[in-house]
Amino acid sequence: MTVSYAKDFHEIPESLKNNSSLKRKALDLVQYEPIAGKVTAGGSRLDDFREVLIDFFDLKIDLDAAILETERKLDRRFSMYSGDNRVFPSGWAERLVRTQVSRFYNQAVLESIIESGSDDCFVEHSANEQGSSRCSQQLAGTTQSASVMLQRLKSSYGDGNWGRDLKLPEHPHCTHTFSPVA
Numbered sequence: 001m002t003v004s005y006a007k008d009f010h011e012i013p014e015s016l017k018n019n020s021s022l023k024r025k026a027l028d029l030v031q032y033e034p035i036a037g038k039v040t041a042g043g044s045r046l047d048d049f050r051e052v053l054i055d056f057f058d059l060k061i062d063l064d065a066a067i068l069e070t071e072r073k074l075d076r077r078f079s080m081y082s083g084d085n086r087v088f089p090s091g092w093a094e095r096l097v098r099t100q101v102s103r104f105y106n107q108a109v110l111e112s113i114i115e116s117g118s119d120d121c122f123v124e125h126s127a128n129e130q131g132s133s134r135c136s137q138q139l140a141g142t143t144q145s146a147s148v149m150l151q152r153l154k155s156s157y158g159d160g161n162w163g164r165d166l167k168l169p170e171h172p173h174c175t176h177t178f179s180p181v182a
């Protein structure tokens with residue numbers, strides 16, 4: 001079966017391959033939407049990170065390569081927060097890449113749903129979900145309002161206003177995704 005919407009984080013590259021309008025939208029968003037966080041603050045760090053995300057969403061590199069590129073281009077030693085282990089916990093590059101890949105993929109899906117005139121987005125249970133996470137318990141298997149989910153996603157991952165409201169991605173290793181309701 002052709003995957004045009006990912007049922008799971010790991011299906012994102014396949015869905016981009018099969019869904020050129022979604023891919024175009026994600027690539028568009030990656031270039032200008034704000035990205036919150038101290039890891040990308042200062043110098044050309046944000047632009048450098050956008051380049052990595054563009055290569056990922058353009059299917060030029062896979063997730064592992066995107067993580068390695070982020071570690072290299074956003075070298076911790078050159079950050080103004082290099083001494084801060086809360087900004088750079090172990091695995092920071094993986095957390096940053098996974099979070100923003102999920103964020104931009106899901107933002108593209110939500111905007112597509114809204115542009116199509118619908119407000120329904122479905123969250124599938126993921127084979128890789130952490131059963132203890134709030135998203136597994138309260139979002140998976142449900143239909144949500146695309147406009148509410150989009151607003152929370154942009155406010156958190158774009159503007160850095162972290163709230164307690166349920167959203168996707170819910171945490172850096174969240175594997176849930178939105179899809180349109182057929």
Ligand SMILES: [Zn+2]
Nearest residue numbers: 135174175176
């Ligand atoms: Zn999740």
